[in-house]
Amino acid sequence: MSRKTNGPSGNQLTLPQTSAGWKHSAWMRWLLLLLFVFLFYFSLAPRLVPETYDITLNGKSDRDIKAPRQFEDKEATSQAEEQAADNVGPIYPIVALKNEGLIENIFSRIEQLNQDDLAEPDKVDIYRREIPQLVDRYVANFIDANSGSETYSSGLLAEMQRVVQAQKYRIPEETFYKLPRFTPEQLLQMRSVGRDVVRKLMMEPLTEAETARTKVAELVNGSSLALKSEREVVQELSRLAILPNKFFDKEATEQAKAQAKQNTEPVMIKQGAVIVKAGQVVDDELYQYLDDLGLLQERKNYWPQLGVLLFSILFTLGLYGYGELTASSDHNKRTNIHWLMLLLIFALNMLFMHLVSLTHSEQWPFVGYLAPVAMGSMLVTLLVDLHLGLVSAFIFTLVSSVILNVEQQHLFDFHYGFVTAVVSFTAALAIHRASQRSSILKAGIMVSLFGSVAVLAMMLVNPHPNRADLIQSVAFMFSSGLLTAVLVIGLMPFFEVTFGILSALKLVELSNPNHPCCARCSRRHRAPTPQPDGGESVGSRGRGGRGERTAVPGRIVLSRCG
DSSP: OOOOOSSOOOSBOOOOGGGHHHHTOHHHHHHHHHHHHHHHHHHHHHHHSOOOOOOOTTOBOSSOEEOSSOEEOHHHHHHHHHHHHHTSOOOOOBOOOOTHHHHHHHHHHHHHHHTSOOOHHHHHHHHHHHHHHHHHHHHHHHHHHHTTOSSSOHHHHHHHHHHHHHTOOOOOHHHHHHGGGOOHHHHHHHHHHHHHHHHHHTTSOOSOHHHHHTTHHHHHHTSSOOSHHHHHHHHHHHHHHOOOOBOOOHHHHHHHHHHHHHHSOOOEEOTTOEEEOTTOBOOHHHHHHHHHTTOOOSSOOOHHHHHHHHHHHHHHHHHHHHHHHHOOSGGGOOOHHHHHHHHHHHHHHHHHHHHHHHTOOSSOTTGGGGSOTHHHHHHHHHHTOHHHHHHHHHHHHHHHHHHTOOSOSSSSOHHHHHHHHHHHHHHHHHHTTOOSTHHHHHHHHHHHHHHHHHHHHHHHHSSSOOHHHHHHHHHHHHHHHHHHHHHHHHHHHHHHHHTTBOOHHHHHHHTOTTSHHHHHHHHHTOOOOOOTTSOOOGGGOSOHHHHGGGOOOHHHHHHHHO
8 A cells, every 4th residue: 555755744654545534523523522521420430429329218228338438437436435435444643742741740749748838638638639630731731832733633632632531540539648758758769660650651552541550550569669658659640640642533534534535546437338238127226327427318419420520521621622732733733543542541541540449458558559550641642742641641640549549538639649640740751752662661660760759758758657558558659660661562552553653662663774674675775786897786687767766765765664
């Protein structure tokens, strides 16, 4: 079949005359644009349009009702918060009363009063009245000194005062009659023993003072006090000075319960989780549960479908408008063949995205990075031009952030969108000046490296990155670049042959003088070789017209052999 050698040159081979009609047909162009809208719509709809079910109260569900998206189960979250609050036990902080100071005050008052010139009955009355007051005064001074401080709350101090009064020890009456009889030397020795006993027993946390008071007799009897009366008095005064030091803090407990509720992770219903099984009766409780989740509506809502349709129209208009603006001359004018090829490239690229998203699981949460998202922009750049390759990279960025958004916590998943933008623009810029097919593999390696760096940067932004997740995401991203190169190398001949596209890589291969076709043409049009005897080579024999083919320009040889 002959090929035209005159007319505007371009990257597209001349097709048969019978196909020239639909290549520039306006209705075919509108049909292709409509197919672009359908392609975007059916690619985005599974992620953006919630599935609807017809259910009736007290009726059986004809199929499994699955969660259309990931959302919070408020009832389960509330139960989890209550459970977390119940697990928080009452908080009993220890209050450092330093009760050895209290027994020091008691012995100091006894020593002072014994030195006064008073009758013994008067001293007994004073002891009976003032010694218990010393305990109340000591606790009151401690509360006044710590009121308003951050160490102890007001509620804790009030609880301490209440518990101390409830567990206050009552000294036997005969003890007061023994006190006036001790000399200063005896009181000094008794004070030392009592201080040591109180300090030792108050080192333990005490919610009940009686627990420590039962141990006083054993410690005092083992001391250096020789007289029985001395030991008995020290025991009673030590029991008086021993107070509880561990109290229930209501405010701290309530704050801890509130903090536990706040720290409780919300119970999420994952996308695709079965809420109602097929054949299960939708009773009042289950119906109310679906209503609380916001899944019940009286009438069907078509707004999501309209939103996806508008997205699809915007993507199509953006792609077509940018393509027409960059095709300013007739030389770069794009025919329906180009748009049909673009439609197939977009369909393949989004198909691979959907296939990879189906493999998402809890074990492989970052498998989305394996999708060869850069394949589309690389093919468009090689087969059409850089301008459409860049706008295709932008559209694939938006589409991938929806298709690979499996958990659907937001409309777009920024993680996949950012990585797609990095690898798609990298692929387009790395391949647009390619001179041989090995450049595709180099571009694929660049996609792997730049994509891995982008994924690594996002993972390291997390203050506590998980090492297993980090390795998994980077490994998938690096494999994606190599997979992209393999797919592009395999699909390039298909598009070149099917659509008759003479890509830049093909032109470079054909211009190689070592190409088999060019070698045959050069041998066929080789000039006659002069012989020493003045004759011609065998190739020049015959009619002179056959010798005229020696002056064949290289571009005509290429057009004949291409």
